[in-house]
Amino acid sequence: MRLSTALLIAGLGTAAAFTPASPSTTTAAHKKSALSVASVPRTETSSSVSGSDDWTPDSWTNAVAKQMPVYEDPEELAGAVRELEQVAPLVFAGEVRSLHEKLARVSQGQGFVLMGGDCAESFKEFHVNHIRDNFRVIMQMALVMTFGSAMPIVKIGRMAGQFAKPRSEPNEVIDGVSLPSYRGDNVNKEEFTPEARRNDPNLMVKAYYQSAQTLNILRAFSTGGFADIARLHAWNLDFVEDTAEGSRYRKLAAKVDESLRFMKAIGIDTSSPEFTSVDFYTAHECLLLPYEQALTRQDSTTGKWYDCSSHMLWVGERTRDLDGAHLEFTRGIGNPLGVKISDKCTPDELIRIINTMNPQNIPGKLSIIVRMGAEKLRKNLPELIRAVQREGKAVVWISDPVHGNTRKTDNGFKTRDFDNVRAELRAFFDVHDEMGSHPGGVHVEMTGEDVTECTGGVSSVTDESLKERYNTACDPRLNGSQALELAFLIAERMRLRTGLPPL
Secondary structure: OOHHHOOOOOOOOOOOOEEEOOOOOOOHHHOOOOOOHHHOOOOOOOOOOOOOOOOOOOHHHHOEOOOOOOOOOHHHHHHHHHHHHHOOOOOOHHHHHHHHHHHHHHHOOOOEEEEEEOOOOOOOOOOHHHHHHHHHHHHHHHHHHHHHHOOOEEEEEOOOOOOOOOOOOOEEEEOOEEEEOOOOOOOOOOOOOOOOOOOOOHHHHHHHHHHHHHHHHHHHHHHOOOOOHHHHHHHHHHHHOOOOOOOHHHHHHHHHHHHHHHHHHOOOOOOOHHHHOOOOEEEEEOOOHHHHHHOEEEEOOOOOEEEOOOOEEEEOOOOOOOOEHHHHHHOOOOOOEEEEEOOOOOHHHHHHHHHHHOOOOOOOOEEEEEOOOHHHHHHHHHHHHHHHHHHOOOOEEEEOOOHHHEEEOOOOOEEEEHHHHHHHHHHHHHHHHHHOOOEEEEEEEEOOOOOOOOEEOOOOEOOOOHHHOOOOOOOOOEOHHHHHHHHHHHHHHHHHHOOOOOO
């Protein structure tokens, strides 16, 4: 199903196909804790999609919730949640099921997932041009990877909800002054003042409306001709012009060009919707649970619960505790899910996580997003894959080659080296080749803008040049050229896996 089916500006859409979790009507229900997100109202609801009788959209409040902001006013929090319970869904069940079907095929080796976008969205940087540039680079990457793999690419943006960010410490100390850590624009503000760092639940509402606008823009781009295959290839040729004569990038681009010319020569209409529009989905980390609970709706046609804030959600490395609130919430929703794991995850723990998040072992339901660094991945991933194979679990294996490769330069910039990102991705493919499993996707923090945040690659960013356009308020992102270079490298590797001759 196309993204365009229901992504209307909030308030102009219809939620007729959904029953929201019933909002609270008394203040007594909010007074469990004046300092905890557990003060979100409980609701009386039916059982979850997994068939569990003890799951409700707010049953997570009975578990330990890590990485959650402390709200000083429970009534203010409850008011923001009530408002979100009444707004239109951002995504609809049919779209979510469409993504699930595609991911099911990927889990069987019949596709590849491309997830990309900013580390964290912000209110300050919100602009149609920023969304356009990110969308464009993801489409360019997908075109190259489709040609290289000869299989469909499932395109998912870290957009329209990727605001919140986990933090190592609950407080930040500067010059002896301690204030709550900045947790993303849907929680508090970046400026280091008591007013800005106050955790404000009304920012969740603001994030919702920005997400609605983002989805509208994505809908227009995905169906309005911006994703025309000829246009994407022309942009890729611009990238290739900056590479050496005779490079593998030029060779691959030349083959794509030959294919497009051949299709036109035999009468294929490349202006038809199949060549000018795309299916595009959104995903974000399931972190701020009051927001996710408030946007959870029951599908009237199936009775299943869906988190309508996004098509897909993932649980991070810091919040995937088996008895934690985040796994409790996600186990009951019908959305495709992801979970990030590092070298700290044992095979036994991974199987228990899978059993919790996907107890019915439904193909396409769960993606394992691996973030370890190349060396640790080669050492630890084989045992994890072996355990999944032994237990007969259906999962999508996705590489996150950026998070395990972060370092700080001598001049204080947090960065990632393109060579290390490439090395982890190569290790990911090598291990799957050895294990006979399917490398199902890649998850990267990137932007379509010409930033200087990660070193290396064809853009030749160095430690010294990081300061020129270091714009991120969160983690460093691959710029457009680096992201596209990564896509060419993935395409080459996938080409070999499918038995096609090397370039």
